[in-house]
Amino acid sequence: MQNNGRVQGSKEASAPVIVNHDNVYIHTNVQQVQDDEIEDLYEYDEIIMTKDEYIEWSKEYIDTLEAAIGEIGVLVEANNETTELALAELGALVATGGDE
Numbered sequence: 758m759q760n761n762g763r764v765q766g767s768k769e770a771s772a773p774v775i776v777n778h779d780n781v782y783i784h785t786n787v788q789q790v791q792d793d794e795i796e797d798l799y800e801y802d803e804i805i806m807t808k809d810e811y812i813e814w815s816k817e818y819i820d821t822l823e824a825a826i827g828e829i830g831v832l833v834e835a836n837n838e839t840t841e842l843a844l845a846e847l848g849a850l851v852a853t854g855g856d857e
Contacts, residue, residue: 758805758806759804759805759806760804761804761805762802762803763800763802763803764800764801764802764803765790765800765801766798766799766801767797767798767799768797768799770799771787771799771801772784773787776808779807779808780805780806780807780808781805781806781810782803782804782805783803783804783806783811784801784802785801786801786802787799787800788800788801
């Protein structure tokens with residue numbers, strides 16, 4: 758992996774992901790730059806990976822996302838249980854006229 762830091766290029770060159778025959782170019786924080794001489798100049802952070810590095814990075818990223826989604830599912834389930842309990846308690850209060 759090669760981190761080129763902040764670089765400049767055309768709108769087409771600033772695409773989020775560019776794949777060529779050997780490498781994958783990842784561009785983030787893309788911003789248009791005002792330049793009197795060059796129209797449509799963009800500046801962005803650039804990382805270059807080999808295709809194999811990109812595949813491995815993608816697998817790790819997907820694993821991280823799947824783990825996060827699993828954790829969100831657990832939180833949602835716990836929240837649903839808490840909400841159901843609160844609704845049941847509210848229903849009991851309403852049914853008794855709040856005399857508990």
